[in-house]
Amino acid sequence: MIKFLNVSKTYPNGVEALKNINLEINEGEFVAIIGLSGAGKSTLLRLINKLIDSTGGEVFFDGESVTKAKGKDLINIRRQIGMIFQGFNIVKRMSVLSNVLSGRVAYHPTWKTILGIFPEEDKQIAYRALQRVDILEKVHNRASDLSGGQQQRVAIARALAQEPKLMLADEPVASLDPITTVQVMDYLKKINEEDGITTVANLHHVDLAWNYSTRIVGVREGKVVYDEQRKDLKKSKFFADLEMVYGRPITHDEILGDE
Amino acid sequence: MMDKITVPKPRRFRRNFVILTVAFLILGSAWFAGFNIFEVMGNLYKGSRLLGRMFLPPDFSYIPRIISPMLETIQMALVGTFVGAIIALPTAVLAANNFIKTKWLHVPLRLILNIFRTIPAMVLASLFVAVFGLGAFSGVMALAIFTFGLISKLTFESIEAIDYGQVEALMSLGANKMNVLRYAIMPQILPQYTSYTIYGFEVNIRAAAVLGWVGAGGIGQTLEYNLAWRNFDKVGMIIIFSFAIVLVIDLVSSAIRKRLV
Numbered sequence: 001m002i003k004f005l006n007v008s009k010t011y012p013n014g015v016e017a018l019k020n021i022n023l024e025i026n027e028g029e030f031v032a033i034i035g036l037s038g039a040g041k042s043t044l045l046r047l048i049n050k051l052i053d054s055t056g057g058e059v060f061f062d063g064e065s066v067t068k069a070k071g072k073d074l075i076n077i078r079r080q081i082g083m084i085f086q087g088f089n090i091v092k093r094m095s096v097l098s099n100v101l102s103g104r105v106a107y108h109p110t111w112k113t114i115l116g117i118f119p120e121e122d123k124q125i126a127y128r129a130l131q132r133v134d135i136l137e138k139v140h141n142r143a144s145d146l147s148g149g150q151q152q153r154v155a156i157a158r159a160l161a162q163e164p165k166l167m168l169a170d171e172p173v174a175s176l177d178p179i180t181t182v183q184v185m186d187y188l189k190k191i192n193e194e195d196g197i198t199t200v201a202n203l204h205h206v207d208l209a210w211n212y213s214t215r216i217v218g219v220r221e222g223k224v225v226y227d228e229q230r231k232d233l234k235k236s237k238f239f240a241d242l243e244m245v246y247g248r249p250i251t252h253d254e255i256l257g258d259e
Numbered sequence: 260m261m262d263k264i265t266v267p268k269p270r271r272f273r274r275n276f277v278i279l280t281v282a283f284l285i286l287g288s289a290w291f292a293g294f295n296i297f298e299v300m301g302n303l304y305k306g307s308r309l310l311g312r313m314f315l316p317p318d319f320s321y322i323p324r325i326i327s328p329m330l331e332t333i334q335m336a337l338v339g340t341f342v343g344a345i346i347a348l349p350t351a352v353l354a355a356n357n358f359i360k361t362k363w364l365h366v367p368l369r370l371i372l373n374i375f376r377t378i379p380a381m382v383l384a385s386l387f388v389a390v391f392g393l394g395a396f397s398g399v400m401a402l403a404i405f406t407f408g409l410i411s412k413l414t415f416e417s418i419e420a421i422d423y424g425q426v427e428a429l430m431s432l433g434a435n436k437m438n439v440l441r442y443a444i445m446p447q448i449l450p451q452y453t454s455y456t457i458y459g460f461e462v463n464i465r466a467a468a469v470l471g472w473v474g475a476g477g478i479g480q481t482l483e484y485n486l487a488w489r490n491f492d493k494v495g496m497i498i499i500f501s502f503a504i505v506l507v508i509d510l511v512s513s514a515i516r517k518r519l520v
């Protein structure tokens with residue numbers, strides 16, 4: 001479903017964030033990407049929907065080149081890819097419903113979406129998405145009135161409203177407390193399993209990667225240094241392997257604990 | 260036993276330098292402008308007599324006659340603010356460097372905005388009176404242009420300070436530029452923009468009150484007429500009346516603005 005072919009990314013300031021990445025992600029997988037801060041995880045994720053441009057190689061989504069896509073083609077790719085962020089990035093001054101409906105804008109003519117006109121079936125899609133993450137009762141609230149965990153669920157609902165094939169999550173729980181973290185991860189897992197939405201998540205906590213993913217990819221200094229199917233791993237071996245990814249033993253704050 | 264921590268003393272040099280420079284500039288310009296405290300004292304007597312003729316008492320019977328020019332002033336401010344603010348919104352979007360990233364557009368645009376904003380409304384009004392003739396239209400034009408410069412500048416700065424994460428989120432789900440504007444930028448800046456517009460109205464009411472001086476309509480024109488005829492009790496009434504109106508508008512609008520942002 002996603003294919004990286006010799007992809008590199010050098011930022012204008014000269015930082016080589018990714019070096020010659022080759023990676024293939026298949027339909028239905030839940031891929032956890034782990035690595036030190038600055039390893040290039042966000043860069044990797046953002047190349048998949050072209051939030052940033054690569055400086056070498058090519059990224060494919062469903063056989064189509066993302067790297068070469070422009071205009072309508074790019075929009076057509078992006079609307080199939082949901083993305084959630086560490087900072088939630090929902091529009092705080094809009095209602096929950098407007099936020100979720102905004103996930104549908106790429107399916108309609110611009111003049112309609114600008115006027116805020118969405119067909120009834122889109123509203124149904126939005127309600128169902130909110131129900132999926134158990135937050136339908138907040139549908140008419142202002143987004144800014146919600147707690148962090150609730151905002152992230154709205155963000156997931158907005159992504160679901162896109163009816164995406166792929167879900168990207170850049171540290172989706174890094175701003176949440178441990179209990180909310182588990183909730184949000186559970187929703188992502190449920191969506192992955194029940195709707196078959198392929199998921200790629202950057203995770204700071206290695207035990208979240210262990211608990212939720214079907215595959216763990218380790219990035220270090222812009223290279224993929226680790227790539228294992230979760231089912232082939234033993235926990236003790238996995239934790240020992242992590243030294244390859246981190247270049248040092250795991251520290252306390254990279255493990256969430258067992259709650 | 261813990262070591263005693265010593266940190267270097269804060270350096271006061273910069274602060275002292277700034278204070279000295281400012282003091283020097285103020286005194287220097289007072290001297291340059293010929294400001295003389297003795298002369299002020301000497302004129303105090305003359306001034307107090309004039310004040311007496313204006314306000315002890317003001318000509319209350321004149322009130323009905325100044326309502327209509329006052330209304331004209333308010334109208335000028337309203338229309339000028341409205342026109343300026345409407346044009347300012349799209350201009351601010353084009354001038355902000357995070358929405359459109361081509362420099363050739365927003366650099367010259369900002370230059371123009373800065374020029375409009377720095378020319379006093381009085382100067383603009385004299386210019387328009389020369390072009391369009393005496394009357395409120397010239398005043399409205401002057402206010403509109405000044406407001407346009409002011410609100411565009413404040414608004415594009417707000418646009419540049421928005422949470423860009425929301426923009427990225429919209430881009431990531433396939434929104435085009437117009438949708439990004441509608442769903443990520445506008446919700447973030449609309450309260451500020453409204454507040455700037457109301458502020459513009461506050462400023463414009465004051466500006467409109469004196470624009471009549473150059474023949475651009477409103478209460479200022481009445482004021483100038485009465486000064487020329489040395490009707491000081493009427494002048495006093497106009498000043499009190501304008502002051503009251505400006506005060507009320509300021510109070511109301513700042514109350515609204517507080518609720519907005």
Ligand SMILES: Nc1ncnc2c1ncn2[C@@H]1O[C@H](COP(=O)(O)OP(=O)(O)OP(=O)(O)O)[C@@H](O)[C@H]1O
Nearest residue numbers: 011012013015017036037038039040041042043044
């Ligand atoms: N916009 C940018 N401009 C310049 N350099 C950047 C930019 N974004 C990231 N970098 C650099 O690229 C490298 C990889 O960054 P990236 O954000 O992909 O890391 P990450 O693995 O997501 O880290 P974190 O865990 O801190 O989010 C870092 O050295 C970072 O400083």
Ligand SMILES: [Mg+2]
Nearest residue numbers: 041042043170
């Ligand atoms: Mg990151």
